[in-house]
Amino acid sequence: MATLGSVVFRTRNLHLLANTLSLAAGVLLVATLIALPLAWLTTRSDVPGRRLVTLLGVLPLAIPGYVMAYVLLAVSGRYGALSLALGVDIPRPGGYVGALLALSLYTFPYMFLNLRAALLGLDVSIEESAQALGLTRRQVFFRIVLPQLKPAWMAGGLLIVLHVLGDFGVVSLMRFKTFSYAIFLQYTGAFDRLYAAWLALMLLAVTATLLLAEAKSLRTTFLARRGPGSALPPARTRLGPWRIPVLSGLALVALWSVVLPLGTLVYWSLRGLSSPGVSVAGALLGSVSASAPAAVLTVVLALPVAYASARLRIRSVQWLERVAWMGYAIPPLALALAVIFMALSLAPGLYQTMFLLVAVYAVHFLAEALGPLRTAFYQANPSVEESARTLGRSRIAAFLASVLPSIRPGLVTATAFIFLSVMKELPLTYLLSPIGFQSLAVNVWSLTNEAQYALAAPHALMIVAVSSLFVGLLLHRESNRNSDSNPDVPA
Missing domain, CATH: 1.10.3720.10 (MetI-like)
Structure with missing residues (x-):
């Protein structure tokens, strides 16, 4: 001690x-x-x-x-x-x-x-x-x-x-x-x-x-309605004389969080066009080659857990969800070190292989896939699956024929989330990737660490461009959710 x-x-x-x-x-x-x-x-x-x-x-x-x-x-x-x-x-x-x-x-x-x-x-x-x-x-x-x-x-x-x-x-x-x-x-x-x-x-x-x-802390919090009725749409507060200061503050936030980053990336990218450096195409190919299989594997692993969580609601499934969240909550560097020590001790041949890297991605990002998939299962009508079962189909056949088509939006969302999260991931990629493997995230970090801003800019700009798909998907889901829940309230 x-x-x-x-x-x-x-x-x-x-x-x-x-x-x-x-x-x-x-x-x-x-x-x-x-x-x-x-x-x-x-x-x-x-x-x-x-x-x-x-x-x-x-x-x-x-x-x-x-x-x-x-x-x-x-x-x-x-x-x-x-x-x-x-x-x-x-x-x-x-x-x-x-x-x-x-x-x-x-x-x-x-x-x-x-x-x-x-x-x-x-x-x-x-x-x-x-x-x-x-x-x-x-x-x-x-x-x-x-x-x-x-x-x-x-x-x-x-x-x-x-x-x-x-x-x-x-x-x-x-x-x-x-x-x-x-x-x-x-x-x-x-x-x-x-x-x-x-x-x-x-x-x-x-x-x-x-x-x-x-x-x-959340166990002691209870905010549900106790009476009948539905929530009313919120009233809009008039800003009045505060409108100009508010718009100025919003412009300042936009300048620092969006305009300045994008402008800087474009500026340094243009300066770096004539400079020989690390291939952006090669780094993009490496990122995609890791992100695509990781997204597919993660969604495949998350499907049965999300299905059981939405339909079965048994205690063992709750524990599976908690384990998935622990994989997400573990800091990536700590997770990478644990995987390195285990691989070198139990299976040295797995260390710095694409198989191990993709598997660790799946463990870390499993929780991100559970949310969209579980929501999709909740929204899918269980009576359709039950009807397919009464017609003599097995549980798997009924799932593939009746449930899978109805959860397609959740599948697409979960796959996109994981794909883009893996593409932006840095510490796991840096410590566990195979020798000679290139990714956009690692190149941005390593080139910036060497003050090679012009060479790092195109890689960073590519990450931002691909990540914008993630933002667009978020906004699309949020807009659909609001229009479904409050159809009479303007956005």
């Missing part, structure tokens, strides 16, 4: 813990400060161009965190795009501030989507009753609306914190030492790989503690 205590409670470890938690808390705070006003403006105000503002709240999802870090580094400094355009030497962000900016601009859409969905689903009659009792709009917002947003805030916050805990690309480019960055340095530098394993276990313990705390 003395040895264990001396390893765990090193001063350096406590410093890493403080850095990691302070970064997670800072990103959560900044993301909330951006997402909550955006969500309220798109659901409760008469702000012009609500659809455009909604698009603004989702578009940054197309720009991975390490690409956002690349943009902040490439736009600043003596030869940065913004510095050259303004004729002013803009200091290059780094450390805590740089990591905070990059991660906040990348993750706030997770909070925005959750809060916006919650605001659209709130029962406005409760707010109207509170106003009838004499409460002002401000009092209603803080006493009635905000408490009801707690589950949505915690869901979005959990996603953000998990991203920060598992992030490696941003903190490594910004040179801010968190658990993930320290694990990477210890492992790749071959300084002390046993110590890297201890750091991974500590990071996993922090993640598990946060998951348990979130689950315990």
Whole structure:
């Protein structure tokens, strides 16, 4: 125990813990400060161009965190795009501030989507009753609306914190030492790989503690309606004299989260066209060759779990879902190290093979496929399958003939989610890919790490272009869901 205590409670470890938690808390705070006003403006105000503002709240999802870090580094400094355009030497962000900016601009859409969905689903009659009792709009917002947003805030916050805990690309480019960055340095530098394993276990313990705390907090939350009736559509608050300041704030968010990143990528891509570098086509082919089989395998594994969850509802299936979420919650670097140690110990021939890489992708992203598939099964009429069974077909034949066609939208959504998530994945790809394997994500990170911004830009721009499909799919699903649930409420 003395040895264990001396390893765990090193001063350096406590410093890493403080850095990691302070970064997670800072990103959560900044993301909330951006997402909550955006969500309220798109659901409760008469702000012009609500659809455009909604698009603004989702578009940054197309720009991975390490690409956002690349943009902040490439736009600043003596030869940065913004510095050259303004004729002013803009200091290059780094450390805590740089990591905070990059991660906040990348993750706030997770909070925005959750809060916006919650605001659209709130029962406005409760707010109207509170106003009838004499409460002002401000009092209603803080006493009635905000408490009801707690589950949505915690869901979005959990996603953000998990991203920060598992992030490696941003903190490594910004040179801010968190658990993930320290694990990477210890492992790749071959300084002390046993110590890297201890750091991974500590990071996993922090993640598990946060998951348990979130689950315990939600057990005490109950926000369902107790009376009959249906929720009323929300009234729009007139911005009045606040319209100009609000539009200015929205323009500032758009500038930093969308316009500046895209403009920087285009600028450096044009500068890099004449420079010999790593083939974008080869990296794209490598990314697709890993993403496609990983997406298919993940959806195939998720299908029986989602089906059982929606139709059987037995306790063992709930445990399977929790295991799937643990695979997603485990920080990628910690997962990669565990897989490396197991492969080298049990099956050395599997290490750095495409088979192992695709299998680990499936384990990590299984939870992402469960959501769309489970929703699709819930929406599919079970009586159709039962009718097929009564006609003498086996369960598998009935599923293929009657259920599979009806869940096709969920299948497409889940496959697209996994494909694009794998394409953007960095630490698993970097540590587990075969020798000589190229991917867009690894090339962006490695070239940016060497300050080769012009060479990295085309790879980053390709990731953003492909990721835009993911954003479009999200917006399409969200639009369909809103039109189905509130057909009379304008978006």
